[in-house]
Each structure stands twice: as structure tokens, then as C-alpha cells.
């Protein structure tokens with residue numbers, strides 16, 4: 497039972513469960529520890545079209561999720577735009593999503609244990625994991641313990657508060673078919689309302705240190721009241737969310753001798769949007785592929801090429817996105833105005849929501865769109881010129 501050749505995974509959220517399933521399907525012996533197993537982790541639960549295409553079994557899980565096509569964006573000044581996205585967003589309760597992924601892991605042969613790992617000792621090739629039920633030896637460790645990964649400091653430095661966002665939210669009974677995003681004044685984050693099959697997940701996120709969790713909660717409650725949401729029967733939640741700075745992403749390690757980190761443990765969250773589910777799943781897949789190929793170091797190279805390069809761009813522009821100015825007006829106000837007036841910009845926003853427009857190609861796509869806006873006579877109305885965008 498206690499086979500030291502096994503791979504041990506600490507954490508059974510989306511990252512750990514998928515890594516376990518893929519490794520077991522590839523013929524490896526895997527033990528996975530999660531202190532709670534499937535649970536309603538504080539989260540919006542939104543999965544993009546890109547994630548659903550990469551993992552079609554999630555697109556097929558229609559009963560556990562709600563597919564949403566309508567979206568509303570609002571600015572701090574009160575400008576609002578509603579539009580239909582080209583590809584629906586699937587919104588899962590995390591209890592259902594984690595349960596689905598853990599079931600697949602179990603069915604693939606993963607030994608799934610509801611135990612909290614309290615200590616890790618030993619060295620590469622012969623780690624010793626301690627839980628309240630006993631000790632387990634293993635040769636390879638995968639950390640998938642989320643943003644609160646208590647072992648991070650043992651292998652790397654702890655996450656700095658400057659690389660975190662704080663969130664607060666409510667699971668509210670009721671129905672909706674509209675995703676709502678409200679940007680806020682002087683806050684690098686936003687309020688969201690994500691409708692799920694039998695409730696909505698509403699929340700607010702901001703950079704840690706920007707404002708207190710209590711103030712965020714008050715802001716959210718006020719917005720919910722003003723937008724006709726009742727908090728009767730609602731359940732409050734709060735959690736941290738990695739939002740790594742570009743220099744942290746550049747310097748960080750994701751694997752070492754006998755260990756690998758995936759998902760939130762490794763800080764793989766888009767620092768602008770807070771999207772982490774796709775990165776949790778994809779990093780799990782890249783990690784499993786590298787181990788099955790007998791080349792663990794390949795994980796770091798693939799992660800850099802595919803994920804870290806994107807997250808670094810997001811980290812560099814994040815502050816400008818939330819608080820910067822373009823053509824004499826805030827980026828956010830300008831973005832919503834353009835979304836309201838231009839079909840091409842709505843398509844672009846739709847592709848951003850779907851996860852199929854990457855940050856690397858965003859500027860060149862915008863530059864291709866601008867001449868068309870001029871022809872439509874929108875340039876003057878929106879107050880910019882081709883020269884201005886080139887210089888911005």
C-alpha cells in the first residue's frame with residue numbers, strides 16, 4: 497500500500513485532480529490527498545470557451561454548469577454596455593466541478609484520500625508525507641494545494657502580499673442569465689456576478705493592501721443592494737487570489753528535484769481577470785506530460801512558453817488597465833465606450849472572454865481595427881486618431 501514509487505499529489509482541486517487522472521491513465525501509481533475533497537471553494541466558477549475546447553468533458557457537463565451568452569460591463573462613471581458573446585461561458589459551482597474532476601481521477605485508478613498533509617520531510621526520491629492518519633513515502637511530489645499552499649515556503653519563498661489579491665463574495669440563492677462585471681474607482685479589480693444553475697456567485701477583488709476586506713465587503717453589499725440582489729439566505733466567502741507581478745513571474749521556480757508546483761500553488765492566475773481554472777488544468781496537463789515522458793524539467797520550459805509568457809504581459813499592463821489613461825480618458829471608460837459603439841470591438845471583447853484572444857496578439861489586432869473605426873466615423877466621436885494609438 498505504501499509504495500515509494502508512487503507519485504503523491506497534495507491538493508485535489510482542479511489542478512491536482514486532473515494531474516492525478518492523467519498520470520494514472522498513463523500507467524503511474526498516484527496517491528492524492530485533499531483535506532476536504534470536493535467543496536464549494538470561494539470562486540466565480542467561470543470557464544472560458546478555450547478551457548471547454550481543451551477539456552471537452554467539461555463542455556459536456558451541462559447539468560453541473562450554466563452556459564451564459566449575455567454579458568454586461570459597467571464603468572466607475574456609470575457607463576454600461578450589454579452584449580452577446582460569440583462563445584458561451586460555462587459557470588460551475590466548485591462543489592460540482594471539483595467533484596467531477598475527482599471522480600474522473602478515482603475512476604482512472606488514483607488513490608484519493610481525504611487527509612490533510614501536515615508535514616513533508618525527506619529528500620528527492622524519498623519524500624515522507626505526514627497526515628493525521630499516518631506516514632507515506634513517495635519519490636515524486638506534486639503541489640496542487642492552491643493559493644494557501646502551506647508548503648510553498650519550504651521549497652520556495654512564501655507568496656508576497658504584493659503578489660496577491662483579496663476577494664470577498666456571496667453565494668446568493670436565485671437565478672440570472674447575465675454575467676455582470678462592474679469596474680471600480682481606484683481599485684485594481686472588479687465586482688462580478690456569475691450565474692450558476694441554482695444560485696449566483698457574486699464577488700469583489702482588489703490588490704492586497706489597496707483596501708481592507710471589510711471595505712470590499714461593504715462596497716459589494718452596496719452594489720448588490722443597488723442592483724436588486726437580496727442577501728437573504730446568501731453565504732459569505734473570502735479568499736486570496738494570486739496576482740503575481742511580472743518580476744515575480746520572471747524569477748519564480750515551478751519545479752525542482754523531485755517536486756513540481758501546479759495551479760494556484762505556482763501562482764498561475766491571470767493578474768488582470770483573476771482567471772485561474774484554465775491555468776490550473778493546463779499546468780496539470782503539462783506537468784503530467786513531462787512526468788510521463790520521463791523529463792520533469794520539460795514542465796518548466798513548456799509552462800514558460802505557453803502560460804508564463806502570457807501572464808507576464810498581463811502583469812505588465814494590469815495597473816494601466818485598471819487605473820491608466822488613454823486619449824485623455826480612463827482606459828476602462830474608453831474600453832466600454834468602444835464596446836458600445838463598435839461591432840469589431842465587441843467581437844474582440846467576446847474573444848477575450850472566450851480566452852481565444854491572447855495578450856501577445858492584442859495590440860496588433862487593435863491596430864488592425866482602428867482604421868475601420870475611422871471609416872465608420874467613430875474615431876472623432878471617440879476622440880482618438882491612428883497617430884494617437886500608435887503613440888499610446
Ligand SMILES: Cc1cc2nc3c(=O)[nH]c(=O)nc-3n(C[C@H](O)[C@H](O)[C@H](O)COP(=O)(O)OP(=O)(O)OC[C@H]3O[C@@H](n4cnc5c(N)ncnc54)[C@H](O)[C@@H]3O)c2cc1C
Pocket residue numbers: 506507508509510511512529530531532533537538539540541542543611612613614640641642643644645646663664665690699735736737758759760761765770771772773774776
Ligand atoms: C473569489 C474567487 C473567484 C474566482 N473566480 C474564478 C473564475 O470565475 N474563473 C477562473 O478561471 N478562476 C477563478 N478563480 C481562481 C480559481 O478559483 C483558482 O485558480 C483555482 O481554484 C485553482 O485550482 P487549484 O487546483 O490550483 O487550487 P484549489 O482549487 O485552491 O485547490 C487546492 C486544494 O488543495 C487542498 N489542500 C490545501 N492544502 C492541503 C493540505 N495541506 N493537505 C491536503 N489538501 C490540501 C484544498 O482543500 C483544495 O481542495 C477565482 C478565485 C477566487 C478566490
